[in-house]
Amino acid sequence: MTDAWANSGLDLHLPIDPRRKAASLEDAVRTAIRDGRLATGTRLPASRSLARDLGIARNSVAEAYSRLVAEGWLEARVGSGTSVADRTFVPTVGAQPSAERTLRLDLRGGVPDVSGFPRTAWAAAVRTALAAAPATALGYQDLRGVESARVALAGYLARARGVWVTPDDVVIAPGFGGVLRLVARALVTRGARRIAVEEYGHALHREVLLDAGLQTVPLPVDDEGAAVHLLDDLDVDAVLLTPAHQFPTGVALSAARRTSVVRWAEHTGAIVIEDDYDGEFRFDRRAIGALQALAPQHVVYAGTASKALAPAIGLGWGVLPGELAAPVLEQHRLAGAATDAVTELALAAFIDAGGYDRTVRASRLRYRARREHADEVLRERMPAARLTGMAAGLQSLLELPEGVAESEVAARAADLGLHWEGLRAYRVESAELSDTHPPAMVLGFGAPPESRFAEAIDVAVTAIAGAQGVAAA
Ligand SMILES: Cc1ncc(COP(=O)(O)O)c(C=O)c1O
Known part of the structure; x- marks a missing residue:
């Protein structure tokens, strides 16, 4: 030295x-x-x-x-x-395998913008919660989660999402994924074997279901959402849906299909798992209410703090039909995990102080501005591509110009330092289901920090233009 x-x-x-x-x-x-x-x-x-x-x-x-x-x-x-x-951008020295390449920009779907995380308000909530908590709040907790958090969540979910809920129906777990794991295992203990999943979705959630011992059966998705009218012929015990904003195509489950899936569950005794991961983020009008309210005895409503706050909070919640409460809590016990009661107490204080509503409102404005920016740039510079899906959530679908392949766009984007995925990256591999959706990229609004979103969109347009050149050649 x-x-x-x-x-x-x-x-x-x-x-x-x-x-x-x-x-x-x-x-x-x-x-x-x-x-x-x-x-x-x-x-x-x-x-x-x-x-x-x-x-x-x-x-x-x-x-x-x-x-x-x-x-x-x-x-x-x-x-x-x-x-x-x-x-975050590594100068490439010679050719590197793409898996090892560090990409400096990211437009993947479902990734929230954590740069707006309300650090000061959250820290105040932690302080308030700890100051007010009796010693018993720091001991072993009810398997459903800390009571004040369940009370605050029940109030919020009823008010903001129209969920039919009392604090006793709520179970808190590590994220939506944690809730899904508990519910899937509970369903298996009750004899369930097969669960329908949307043709496009979060691959991890399909793996969670398989790991719990369920066989997943794909359900086609079109512009009315998942084709739930086909459930009668699929011989399944449950279905996992994203009704408010299908992930990642961005369509809402149509009113007729909402009714149809609820009727199916009531007739067959099956369970619907409603993944309401970004239900609060409707930009153009009031968000459509939760499906769960139509049949609380057949629908598990599940939400997460990962999108509205940050994945680092690590909390998700389920609202359970009465008959599922005991088997789900038994799975919670068997998971053997301790509760992060301090974070739950802080969430209660944060909701009670209006912080959750304020954060959702601020993020909604940010995501809406980003979607509008992307829409404007694309209309001007790439009019043959089309942004589809409702004005909502953390991502939209971008249908590609005629003849342009998703894989070509993704590869060109990666060469330009942009992590970007096509719709097929989210698709169930299935021989039975024909692949009919036109080629499209999933355009996430959340991942880039505010200062780099415009740059990411510019790179995306360049990647499509490059792939268009290949298609024309
Ligand atoms: C469709 C969908 N549901 C739920 C979640 C949230 O999961 P978690 O709460 O486990 O972070 C995500 C995150 O990407 C998602 O894409």
Whole structure:
């Protein structure tokens, strides 16, 4: 370690070859950044003091720094010296396998914008909750979750989503995925074997169902949502749906199909699992209410804090039909997991203080502005592509111009540093179901930070234009 490094406050060993000091300095800094020893934002020693330590001309150090700046490893700011650049974008050195490539922009569906997370209000809720909690609130909890959180959630869900609920019907688990796991296992203990799933959906949730011991049976999705009128012929015990905003096609389950699926459940005794992951985020008018209210004894309503707040909160909730309460809670017990009661208490305080409503409103405005921006840019620069689905939620579908393949667009986007997926990436692999939907990309509004959304859309347009060139050739 040179003195200059020590003086800069860094404890870092850089192997410098005395015969080629400048070149080896460049290599050593590059390697230290690549393997994480020099983190983003770390300030490097001033070139003058490092040159003195290394016994080389200051110009040689300055030259090494400027080459690393040009390659994107370092950044130089007037007045604040040279520091390690933000490397969400990694300069590619030769060809790298795509799986290992770090992409700097992201337009995948279902990813929320966490940059707007209300840190101050959440911290205040944690403080309020801890100050008010009796000692018993810090002990082992009811398997359904902390009572104040269930009371606050029941009030919110009834008010904002029209759910038919009392605090006793609520069970809190680690995210929607956690609720789904408990319900799927409970269904299996009651003899269920097969569950229908939407043709397009979240692959992890299909895996959760399989892991619980259920066989998944795909249900086609069209512009009225899932084809639930086919359920009678599928010999299934349950169905998993995203009725308010189909994930990821963005259509709502039509009124006729809402009625049809409820009738089916009532006739057959089957269970509908309603995944209301982004039900609050309707931009153009009041969100359609929860399906659960039509048949609370046959529908499990499930929601999550992952979209409205952040996945890091790690909370989801289910509203259970009476007959499922005991088997679901038994699965909760068998999971053997401790409850994060402090986060649940904070959620209760946050909802009670109006923070949840305020955060949903603010995110809704942000997502709406992003959708409008994407729509405007696409109309102007790529009119042959069409944004479909309702004005709602964290993603829309972008139908591609005639002849343009999803895989080609995704590959070109990746070459430009953009992580972007086609609709087929969300599709159940099924030999029985014909693949009829026109090629489309799932356009997520949440993942890029506010300052980079416009750039991500520009890159998306460039990727489509490139793929169009291939299609025309
Ligand atoms: C369709 C759908 N449902 C639910 C969720 C939320 O899951 P969790 O609460 O486990 O984060 C997601 C997240 O991506 C999703 O895409």
